[in-house]
Amino acid sequence: MRLGVIGGGAIGLLTAAYLRKFGNEVTVFTRSPLQAKQLRERGVTLHRNNKLEVFSVHAQAIDEVVELNADILFVTVKQFHIEDLFQTLQQKSFIPQAMVFMQNGMSHLNFIKELPIHSLFIGIVEHGAMRLSGTEVEHTGVGIIKIGAVKGGSNNWDDLWKSISHKEFQVVVLSDWLKIMNRKLVVNSCINPLTALYRVKNGVLVSNTHFLKLMRAVFDETVLSLELDDIEEMWNEVLLVCKKTANNRSSMLRDIEKRNETEIDAILGYVLSIGEQKHLKLPITKFLFESIKGIEQEEREKVE
């Protein structure tokens, strides 16, 4: 089976490296022709525990692809690029058999459900990875990828998941993936926007008594909107993630610092949209959402 990875960011490069490491033929589809050229010439370099390995991959800029040499596409671009990406695929009449969407947040779920693709999966990525350059990625935390079948997830695919799953890159199929996505969304809702707003590391949300109180307020609105059970257990999980990743800067904080667009739409935007359907008032979530949007706007203006 020919595997394709869309996106040359940290998760894209990490996925490509491990898929290739375990013997598959892999094509990386990037946005920039330059990155595709570099990947063709140099392969992907995977750093872990101060060791490095290089893997040869096929690579092409998505706009320059003539023929889609992939039966299954792992989509690792940010949630806000998915609609554009799908337009490109459609214009070229590229319809893979299956796609795996590996985004944070949940706001893309409704969109992908409607895609004319036979088998659609979501992949919940629990790895830590940092892109070092256009061809190098560091695997900073070994985790797991949880696969959920959104549509057409027949047993036919089980062999594939088994074949790509290995010790440092486990892939498991879960039936309760929606619950797990919800839980990940809660963690992201609590940690990402507040760390980006106050520009603090994850651990500060627990060590600072005022920020902890505010994180609980965000948590309460999020679980109210999503109508989740096991609330106190989930709160403990949020606290645990903050403590375990105390010295990390969240992805949203890093996006703000790099003046990139953040995933706020996919995270709090989704919580707000679900809340609106239920006519819930979520004043803190709304405030935080607009704050991050405002900070994004300021950072953009600094660049221009």
Add this chain to the structure above:
Amino acid sequence: MRLGVIGGGAIGLLTAAYLRKFGNEVTVFTRSPLQAKQLRERGVTLHRNNKLEVFSVHAQAIDEVVELNADILFVTVKQFHIEDLFQTLQQKSFIPQAMVFMQNGMSHLNFIKELPIHSLFIGIVEHGAMRLSGTEVEHTGVGIIKIGAVKGGSNNWDDLWKSISHKEFQVVVLSDWLKIMNRKLVVNSCINPLTALYRVKNGVLVSNTHFLKLMRAVFDETVLSLELDDIEEMWNEVLLVCKKTANNRSSMLRDIEKRNETEIDAILGYVLSIGEQKHLKLPITKFLFESIKGIEQEEREKVE
């Protein structure tokens, strides 16, 4: 009449300079013995429009005062130092005839009403001033001081106000001072916490569409809590202040940057306490209040 100014900050030095300029005998009471010594030796230097004038003043550290050489005290320390200050005065049995409280915010009003002082006034300071050193102040914006009689404000005092009022340092007595304090509180509630949270200049709250929306949310909760009329007129005033002071950093932002304690208790703390008495929910105000408290805590820890 012997005039005393408590506090050697920007407003304290500005007030001392102008009171002295127009012929009064003035004593400045400072916290630090060093600043008192410097003021005795060098006087107060007043900078305005690139000119400077020096005025001799008496000066003493408040803890070292043996005899209070003042009939009326202008209190310019921050609101959170007032209770400590009054304890010091009481221990020394210093009871002036009159005191004028020139703080931002309103949370000190209830406390000062109970003081065993014959005549109590509040002074609403609309000057721009910046302390350049322990003995130098720049008058950055000529405004006005509005006096309101909280207690014992008989006509006996009118001559005093007239005698200290001059073109660059106007002092006017107002009967509707409570309304004016409320309006100033609304402006402070809208501008100070948000600029400190996002670390932006005042003008950004109007130019950034997201921040503008959030400022309106803060405004709505503030006027709800204070039960004010003329709401849209007041909103226009808030916008006008943002535009007029577009390139200024608010006092709260400057306090955060200098790792000083902010006036958040006097501003949003007061709005929240009034709201609580009325059983109002003010989620945005509460969020903003805790945010500034949390940022203060973080900044303190950086110092320690």
